Amino acid sequence: MVLRDIPKLMDEATSGLDPVVRNEILDLFQEFVQEEDHTVFLSSHITSDIERIADYILLIHKGRILLFEDKDTLLYEYGVARCSREQAQNLDKALIVGVRRSQFETEVLVRNRKAVKEQPDLVVDRASLEDILLFTVKNGLEEEAGQR
Numbered sequence: 001m002v003l004r005d006i007p008k009l010m011d012e013a014t015s016g017l018d019p020v021v022r023n024e025i026l027d028l029f030q031e032f033v034q035e036e037d038h039t040v041f042l043s044s045h046i047t048s049d050i051e052r053i054a055d056y057i058l059l060i061h062k063g064r065i066l067l068f069e070d071k072d073t074l075l076y077e078y079g080v081a082r083c084s085r086e087q088a089q090n091l092d093k094a095l096i097v098g099v100r101r102s103q104f105e106t107e108v109l110v111r112n113r114k115a116v117k118e119q120p121d122l123v124v125d126r127a128s129l130e131d132i133l134l135f136t137v138k139n140g141l142e143e144e145a146g147q148r
Contacts, residue, residue, distance in 0.1 A: 067133075087119075090119075
């Protein structure tokens, strides 16, 4: 298969493939985009595939663009703070992307992991692409519900 013969807009291009073939397809995509005049638009729910080959992440939910960002910025700057509700309320609101609460813990996705990490007694881990997408969509749904 020659990559130049494949359409450059692909929806779930690796979905349903066994891991070996999926890896080979992703290798082809990576090889293809190494040449700067080539682009692949990939629509996928497999975040590991996106994380592996994407330069930019565009998240569209219900026809709205919720996020458009350089992948490296997302992965290096965003973080998940695991804290109490009180600690979450004290975080700078401008840094908060979304919040997930459970009975025992509050998780807050923040835009600037290093700035939040400086606060005492706060655990801040790197956010995975899946974390970022889930928090962003959930936050978008909550904002949408609040507008009704």
